Amino acid sequence: MLILSVESTCDETAVAITENGRRALTDQIFSQTGLHAVYGGVVPEIASRSHVELVSRLSERALEAAGVTKAQLDAVAVSYAPGLIGAVLVGVSFAKAAAYALGIPLIPVHHIPGHIAANYIAFPELEPPFLCLAVSGGNTLLVDVRGYTDMAVMGATRDDAAGECFDKTARVLGLPYPGGKYVDALSQTGDDTKYALPRAHVEGNPYDMSFSGLKTAVVNLVHHAEQKGEALDRESLCASFSRAVSETLVPRTMRLAKALDYEKIAVAGGVAANSRIRNDFKKAAEAAGARLFIPPLSLCGDNAAMIGCQAYYEYLAGTRAGSDLDAYANMEL
Amino acid sequence: MRILGFESSAKTASVAVCDESGLISQYYQNSGLTHSRTLLPMAEDMLKNLSLTVDDIDLFAVAHGPGSFTGIRIGVATVKGLAWAKDKPVCGVSTLQALACNGEVMPDESLICCVMDARRGQYYNALFEMRDGLPVRLCADRAIGAAKLAEDIENQKKRVFIVGDGALLCYNTLENLKANVVLAPEVLRFQSAWGVCVAAARAPWQSVHELLPVYLRMSQAERARRESAVGHAVHTEKQGGSA
Structure with missing residues (x-):
């Protein structure tokens, strides 16, 4: 099962394609660190602006890097909480529209189980x-x-x-x-x-x-x-x-x-x-x-592969969202 | 050619489908619910009601700003998702340009003044003139102070038709100035996805990656940083001058 996943909760814009919750075919990550460095911290508005500029390009690049066509995708996943609300909204809006237009399921993923799932990529036996x-x-x-x-x-x-x-x-x-x-x-x-x-x-x-x-x-x-x-x-x-x-x-x-x-x-x-x-x-x-x-350092920070991996297990558990999925700044696990 | 248009730049969320014959369907929701909850469901429901699918849409249009930063991004990101998934073109149009279509009720040579409440004592504004039944742009979209805008309109010899969510506020200021102004009636006052479709039909198409929001304003953090940098430069200059 191939999942395209989107992560935009803070200052990384990322799109990944993962297979069966364990293998990352690609994880296209744009880190905005350079944009926020002069402010000494993440500026939410600057983060949101950068996400919307890049999300479609990274999605395109993810398909190319993975050698996958849109028709081969089985689901779209998105990190919908918690995070900087304006930032999360970009990923959620894009992912919802893409899932609807592609006619495939949309899987909402909480950011924290996403981080935990980074371990499933690094350790197949876990x-x-x-x-x-x-x-x-x-x-x-x-x-x-x-x-x-x-x-x-x-x-x-x-x-x-x-x-x-x-x-x-x-x-x-x-x-x-x-x-x-x-x-x-x-x-x-x-x-x-x-x-x-x-x-x-x-x-x-x-x-x-x-x-x-x-x-x-x-x-x-x-x-x-x-x-x-x-x-x-x-x-x-x-x-x-x-x-x-x-x-x-x-x-x-x-x-x-x-x-x-x-x-x-x-x-x-x-x-x-x-x-x-x-x-x-x-x-x-x-x-x-x-x-x-x-996990290795590359999987510790925010990335989309971890979201795609957790999404696979969410999918198996029956988790789905519709076009009315919202983004949330705070959400208990 | 069938256009699916989105407008989410202010409080209202609106979605419309237009083709050569004109408006096929428009939804307009002013419920206070967030656009992220309402915008895409409206489109989904509309297409279903029209027995259409996303594949039947040739162009995805969106008001790319100015307006609420978050609102614009929800519209732009939604259109990017749809168009990217379907490999279709998009068209980002100015919120104010789309709004100017409401003024097409006015005779030639009338001015159309589009005003959106931009908070902090400012309006997002652009001026258009009706020529051959179409609004022709007179100035670029801008964020402008209320007093400066009143002065601009006061200097116009022509009749001015005022539209937008800032129209009433602006009109009340101008009425005291006795300018020749007409306040758009409520049914013609606000931005809508229909206007976005009409404006998009007259504009060039873009690829999905080219579509970007137009904010007209820096983020608060950038503004503060620039102001402190300018302040510092002025301070240094003064010190240098006195030495």
Whole structure:
């Protein structure tokens, strides 16, 4: 079954063609990073404008790259929530119209299960049930993946997403946007014990998280140093920060996996590209005898192949949408 | 030639099918529901009622702006999806040009002043003159301040027919100025997909990839950045001048 999928929830415009939920024939991604860099973050209106300029060209290119004709497509899928509403609307409007005109089913896909499904492309042997930490600039969720379309959120950040915290840290250190990879690069040579940064524990659910305290601590630390004219050890600050994030994410994930009696643990989303978090997960999984699945860097960020793969399983479960499908800025899993 | 036209640049969503004989069908919905919910279902339902399919459409037309940024994008992205899937041409027409068709009721030499409420004390506007029964463009689409537009119209010797969702507001300002203005009656005042089809029938076609929204305005972030850059340049210049 061939699915054409569209992703436009944030600052990547992407169109992919995937087969049976496991194989990406092509994933045409245009990253708008360069358009937003001067603003230090994603500007929703600029993102929406770029999506509408490119969505048909990327669709055409996807067909060419995959060597597929429109007549061979079996369904159209689209990431319809959550995201920047103006941006999501572009993908949804285009995908709806294309599915209707082609006379094939339209499959709506929630962005987070899409990220989780990136693992199905990278690891053909991975099947639910497993535990997944979905961690990006917009989300930080611990998801019990009971089945391909049967999921439950077991823990979540109460405030900022982990990725947002990386971006803020980069920004306050004067690093380019998006800052995750620059923080990661600097942290390689730093001393991760040099700066004492908080790891928040929230009341109630032991699997919930909080990153706003950590974010504020980094901002204050940098501002105080600037006021006093002290030179910061940027490498060590990045290393200490990355460690604090990792120590918030990794032990919680491992504890929950144990509580659920899962031996398979997956990580998904843009923050899964962070080397400290990847390494800490590898060590923790090895120590616990768990099997760890982290997609390659190319599948961590937003892409359309992951949407197409999740769409296949949604299709099998009977999920369909009509011409009245709307886009949503927020939607619970 | 059969045209399927879309208009979603403001509060109303409208879809129409026209051919050489004129309007075949038009839907017009002013329910407050988002265009993403209503626009494509209207087209789907309309074609079904007409016993037509998307294959029977030769040209997909859309009001490409100016107007609500999000509304325009919903219309443009919808038309791109349809046309791309069917390998058919498209035609993006100015919202104001399509609106000018409402003024074809007026005799030759009348001016048609199309005004849409652009918020922030501005209108999206263009002026047309009726010649041989057709509106001929006098100026490019623009975002213009209310006072400047009033001045422009005040200076016209000709009778001015005002159409668009900003027409009433604009008319009230002009009435005090005693310009020779006629406010379009409500049934002729607003943009519609019929107007989009009529304007598209007179315009060149485009390929699906060439179709782009026309906003007439930068995003808020770009504007702020430009203003701060200009402010900085002026500041630097002043400093340089005094040194």
